[in-house]
Amino acid sequence: MSNADAPGDTRQQDFRTLLRSLPVWDTELPHFDPATAPADPLHLFQQWLSEAAAAGSPEPHTMTLATADATGRPSVRTLMLHDADERGWHFATHRTSRKGRELAVRPEAALGFYWPAVGRQVRVQGAVTAAGAEESRADLAKRSTGALAAALVGRQSEVLSSYEELEHASDAAWERARREPDAPVGTWTLYVLEAQEVEFFQGDDRRRHVRLNYRRSPSAESGWTTELLWP
Ligand SMILES: Cc1cc2nc3c(=O)[nH]c(=O)nc-3n(C[C@H](O)[C@H](O)[C@H](O)COP(=O)(O)O)c2cc1C
Secondary structure, three states: OOHHHOOHHHHHHHHHHHHHHOOOOOOOOOOOOHHHOOOOHHHHHHHHHHHHHHOOOOOOOEEEEEEEOOOOOEEEEEEEOOEEEOOEEEEEEEOOOHHHHHHHHOOEEEEEEEEHHHOEEEEEEEEEEEOOHHHHHHHHHOOOHHHHHHHHHOOOOOOOOOHHHHHHHHHHHHHHHHHOOOOOOOOEEEEEEEEEEEEEEEOOOOOOOEEEEEEEOOOOOOOEEEEEOOO
16 A cells, blocks of 8 residues: 555654654755855855855755735745846746736745755845846747747646647647747746845754845945844
């Protein structure tokens, strides 16, 4: 009998036992001294992402993107980070998707990164701007044939009537992506999140986690002020 077929109580008990048995940070964590942190959170973010990659954190350039609809109801999903520079954190998606529609009515978002190999988390919050058609097209052109094929399929977040319908659309999209590597995808949009706050969390095995929060502050010389937060 598989766990899925077990009576409800046993299944629930097994699930809870599993949850409690799963290790967190069973590796030596790096030490983070906030006194040595750079004045600009972008530099620390780039450093931490590089260190996460070097430490073997899987897909360190994936992140959670949180948006909200007009009533404030939140939603999250995983996205790829395309860049992080002076303008902000870059990601791309269809502007007609759920998140795209939410960003159109409420152009604010939060990002979450978690890198278990180094016990680090970064949270970013701020205003989101959609880049123009040309920049969005250029961003897609730099990506793989698979990414273009996925974008060409389109209709993201719409209800799908059957998986076969997706297979047909995907076959056609792959064929077109191979034949026409700069095929335009009208709804594909690059977004840039300009950070208002960026928080860096370094896990500690004695649970004395370090949290360093940057807040944008036009009057500060670096443009940012920092504060420590209780974990
Ligand atoms: C690892 C990973 C990376 C993803 N990257 C993207 C991405 O860069 N852009 C995107 O539109 N969807 C991406 N997705 C799919 C999204 O998580 C999500 O399912 C999709 O964008 C629809 O979200 P929405 O209905 O909230 O708009 C990714 C999913 C995973 C698991």
